Amino acid sequence: MIETNETVLPVIGLEIHVELATATKMFCRCRNHFGDPPNTNVCPVCIGMPGVLPVMNARAIEYAMKVGLALDCSVSGFTKWDRKGYYYPDLPKNYQISQYDLPLSANGHLDVPLADGSTKTIRVLRAHLEEDAGKNVHDNPAHTGVDLNRAGVPLLEIVSQPDMNSVEEVMTYARAMQRLVRWLGVSEANMQMGHMRFEPNINLHVTSGPETYKTPICEVKNLNSFRALERTVAYEIDRQYAQWKQDPQGYSIDKLAKENRGYDDAKGQTVFQRAKEEAHDYRYFPDPDLVPVVVDDAWCRRVAESIGELPLARRGRYMSAYGLTFKDADALTQDAPTGDLLDAAVTAGADARRCVNLLLGRGAAVANERGCAIAEIGLSATQLTELAKMLDAGQVNATAAGKVFDLMLKTDQAPGRIAEAEGLLAVTDTDQLAAWVDQAIAANPQAVEDVKAGGKKQKRAFGFLMGQIMQASGGSAPPAEVQKLLRDRLG
Amino acid sequence: MDEILSLSALELRDKIAAREISAVEATQGYLDAIEKTEPQVGAFTQVLAERAQERAGEVDKRLAAGHDAGPLAGVPMAVKDNLATPFGRTTCSSKMLAEFRAPYCATAVEKLEAAGAVILGKTNMDEFAMGSSTETSHHAPTRNPWDTARVPGGSSGGSAAAVAARLCAAALGSDTGGSIRQPAALCGVVGFKPTYGRVSRFGLVAFGSSLDQIGPMTRDVSDCALLTNVISGHDPKDSTSVPAEPPDCLAEIDQPIENLRIGLPAEFFSDALDDEINASIRQAVEVYRSAGARIVEVSLPHSRVDRDADGKLSSYAVACYYIVAMAEASSNLARYDGVHYGHRTAEKTSDIVELYSRSRAEGFGEEVKRRIMLGTYTLSAGYYDAYYNKAMKVRRLIKNDFDAAFESCDVLLCPTTPTTAFALGEKTDDPLTMYMADIYTISVNLAGLPGISIPAGLSKAGLPIGMQIVGPALSESAVLRVARSYEAAGGASRLMPQLLKG
Numbered sequence: 001m002i003e004t005n006e007t008v009l010p011v012i013g014l015e016i017h018v019e020l021a022t023a024t025k026m027f028c029r030c031r032n033h034f035g036d037p038p039n040t041n042v043c044p045v046c047i048g049m050p051g052v053l054p055v056m057n058a059r060a061i062e063y064a065m066k067v068g069l070a071l072d073c074s075v076s077g078f079t080k081w082d083r084k085g086y087y088y089p090d091l092p093k094n095y096q097i098s099q100y101d102l103p104l105s106a107n108g109h110l111d112v113p114l115a116d117g118s119t120k121t122i123r124v125l126r127a128h129l130e131e132d133a134g135k136n137v138h139d140n141p142a143h144t145g146v147d148l149n150r151a152g153v154p155l156l157e158i159v160s161q162p163d164m165n166s167v168e169e170v171m172t173y174a175r176a177m178q179r180l181v182r183w184l185g186v187s188e189a190n191m192q193m194g195h196m197r198f199e200p201n202i203n204l205h206v207t208s209g210p211e212t213y214k215t216p217i218c219e220v221k222n223l224n225s226f227r228a229l230e231r232t233v234a235y236e237i238d239r240q241y242a243q244w245k246q247d248p249q250g251y252s253i254d255k256l257a258k259e260n261r262g263y264d265d266a267k268g269q270t271v272f273q274r275a276k277e278e279a280h281d282y283r284y285f286p287d288p289d290l291v292p293v294v295v296d297d298a299w300c301r302r303v304a305e306s307i308g309e310l311p312l313a314r315r316g317r318y319m320s321a322y323g324l325t326f327k328d329a330d331a332l333t334q335d336a337p338t339g340d341l342l343d344a345a346v347t348a349g350a351d352a353r354r355c356v357n358l359l360l361g362r363g364a365a366v367a368n369e370r371g372c373a374i375a376e377i378g379l380s381a382t383q384l385t386e387l388a389k390m391l392d393a394g395q396v397n398a399t400a401a402g403k404v405f406d407l408m409l410k411t412d413q414a415p416g417r418i419a420e421a422e423g424l425l426a427v428t429d430t431d432q433l434a435a436w437v438d439q440a441i442a443a444n445p446q447a448v449e450d451v452k453a454g455g456k457k458q459k460r461a462f463g464f465l466m467g468q469i470m471q472a473s474g475g476s477a478p479p480a481e482v483q484k485l486l487r488d489r490l491g
Numbered sequence: 492m493d494e495i496l497s498l499s500a501l502e503l504r505d506k507i508a509a510r511e512i513s514a515v516e517a518t519q520g521y522l523d524a525i526e527k528t529e530p531q532v533g534a535f536t537q538v539l540a541e542r543a544q545e546r547a548g549e550v551d552k553r554l555a556a557g558h559d560a561g562p563l564a565g566v567p568m569a570v571k572d573n574l575a576t577p578f579g580r581t582t583c584s585s586k587m588l589a590e591f592r593a594p595y596c597a598t599a600v601e602k603l604e605a606a607g608a609v610i611l612g613k614t615n616m617d618e619f620a621m622g623s624s625t626e627t628s629h630h631a632p633t634r635n636p637w638d639t640a641r642v643p644g645g646s647s648g649g650s651a652a653a654v655a656a657r658l659c660a661a662a663l664g665s666d667t668g669g670s671i672r673q674p675a676a677l678c679g680v681v682g683f684k685p686t687y688g689r690v691s692r693f694g695l696v697a698f699g700s701s702l703d704q705i706g707p708m709t710r711d712v713s714d715c716a717l718l719t720n721v722i723s724g725h726d727p728k729d730s731t732s733v734p735a736e737p738p739d740c741l742a743e744i745d746q747p748i749e750n751l752r753i754g755l756p757a758e759f760f761s762d763a764l765d766d767e768i769n770a771s772i773r774q775a776v777e778v779y780r781s782a783g784a785r786i787v788e789v790s791l792p793h794s795r796v797d798r799d800a801d802g803k804l805s806s807y808a809v810a811c812y813y814i815v816a817m818a819e820a821s822s823n824l825a826r827y828d829g830v831h832y833g834h835r836t837a838e839k840t841s842d843i844v845e846l847y848s849r850s851r852a853e854g855f856g857e858e859v860k861r862r863i864m865l866g867t868y869t870l871s872a873g874y875y876d877a878y879y880n881k882a883m884k885v886r887r888l889i890k891n892d893f894d895a896a897f898e899s900c901d902v903l904l905c906p907t908t909p910t911t912a913f914a915l916g917e918k919t920d921d922p923l924t925m926y927m928a929d930i931y932t933i934s935v936n937l938a939g940l941p942g943i944s945i946p947a948g949l950s951k952a953g954l955p956i957g958m959q960i961v962g963p964a965l966s967e968s969a970v971l972r973v974a975r976s977y978e979a980a981g982g983a984s985r986l987m988p989q990l991l992k993g
Contacts, residue, residue: 044593047831047833048581048826050581050588050592050593050826050832051574051581051593051595051597051693051695051696052595052728053576053729054850083822083877085822085825085870087828087844087847089831089843091830093825093826094828094831095825150604281871281872283870283871283872284870285818285823285870285875285879288699288701288731289697289730290731
């Protein structure tokens, strides 16, 4: 639909709200937990009763610092809390404690890999902490309920620069952010539980002939799934182009104010909410109930040291040090514990390639069945190390290793013991191997003939005999040995 | 008069501890006094007689068992009705919170009770502590025991009147711009606002959070020191509370003040000052001089008080204060919307905004509405820099003035109020004039300093005059010592109001 004499450059910035997985809320000691019965994780502080005072949760600051440092932001040594005023039933005090002009972290970036192999740097303008609001519940036609379990949960708002130019870039950035916060252990980033919410702002730079037109910026509020984000951005690009097409001069950033839109999931469309002139005046001012937060160098260093290797750095290392493909290295760096398992096994002397095959073979299959991370299937680094070493030493073949792998997840016994108990150890007794080979030759004269005759049937017949021998051994014969013996016998 | 009522809190405590008077007797003595005199004063929003007697009984039991019942064992007290208590209601003298029952206790009240005090009831105040006369109370106005046609001052007018009229041995008030010191001056009692952060604000229903401070109101300075000891200290529930360990103010109270430097801020002794009040303070200056103190003149340029040709007072400090306090108030009071907290309109409303508007229109009084509107205005986009931000800068200048003054003196001596108690209704139609009632106290809140008002004699009309002593941050002990020195030298103390003389 875009005409050939036009180029359309979407310009997209993204606000990502991440709920931090602290044990307790931002300004009180209530449990921070999703899914409990309404209004059970509440106290006078988080429901804003008259006369009570907030007390900051230092752990939330540390979590937010971790994200800031991982995004290469400068973390402010001095930050404060501000009140953002607006009236809404899910906001008990009718103001939200947030950070206005002195965010904890600012001016960082996240480098995201694109499908074409290039890397795109998305600049992060700021990442500030605030308390989440509660939730209005509309499950009763007679009235609206208010659940304040979520009120006061620490929320990190990460605001990017408008550096993304396609749906792919937005989605890659959003997923990379999800991976990062999980990696850092600061959020479960579970979309179903509302741990992550997106607010993209989008406009188009349309170049037509010598002219470049800019469409008005639209911000779409409160998207709570990757699917909604993807559809929203794609929809907005099309919608804005179509609207521009109708009125190239009028539909312009210079003539129309920024507008807020909402996403209608059923229709897969965005709908107009309000123009900026109708926007809230939040009347920010410093919260006098809280003292400023001073982050000294020692604290900052301590948090920085706790971060360790970040996912993209680890992925690079796996490719260069272990010789993995991008795909394999990427799969192993979706979360930190899976890679930790691999690294521990390699450090203990296991072959990296064999470990990777185990993790991405049976490991990934089981994880996929269970819908969890590979590190969560119940495999220990010691088990992984031993099994890889057994494969190396030819003590088990690949088939047997697969069986041992599955059994390890159930029993947490050492793989050697399992293989022995289940008769899966490779048979190294040459007489026994020879007996199985001879048996197969005797029982299958036609195949033997085909092999000896050579030609196009030879390969298949050899494979058939191999299969017969392996079957007779119950999978315990080492294939390389069997192959050698069979070849010797058939000349 | 009854012996119980005539004793100071400290004396009464000692007699109760010595088991010469029982806590139950002491409490009953005050409950009887309330029954007799309260109808003429209106100091209380609620009297919680039954609970008070139970608590007094427990104190007696502990004493009978030989236990230490605490430094306030059996002392009957009253607390301002903006201090949350898990007993009775916490109304802030507002229709908004007429039925509010807090499930928690203000730390300061908790400390009083832990020290053995018996809480007789909650005292009347200007609605949400906004006012200087206790006339904005949703209940009835409180009357000054020195002349019931006059106001007791405010906003802690109920506490001041209750202490003056012997309706309690001592009380707690709160002070945002003078709300302890001004009514103390007008009722002839001692009122102390400690350093901001010295006393936990947890449980104090907020008016201007960066200014609010809880403090004692007592009949003499020693009682004030005793109560300061009890309620001070860091509170993990208030992160703005000072971590430093508070001193024992009572132990240090009678130390001599020889060579102590007392500063007189020139700007507070301009032509704007009332002659009688000026004369009282000058006489106190001579008392201090004879006690060996050195008197120095200092300057607080940004707290200057002026009076124009029409007699109208003005001050940067008052302008600055009302911007900061109202901005904070507009946000603090946002939660009273009829949905979460506060009065909810009985009218049928078509949407949530109308529900908010009607509930707030019905629930708040005129003065509170005025302040919410002004505060909302000063924080609005486009006005923030001109008002709130500018006020914050002025606040810094005011604080700097105090810091500079304390380089050449140890404490400041100055008036508490521009006038003695004024008549009920005299200033209710003129809010700006009313705001000037705090003209000498407000800058102390802006600077977060400890300030005490003590009686400095009576005017020709027989009304109490207060004088104010202000010290550097955390100098509670020095401030109380200077106050005590004047009292000990024969200054006015335990003044008996006209009402009780009959």
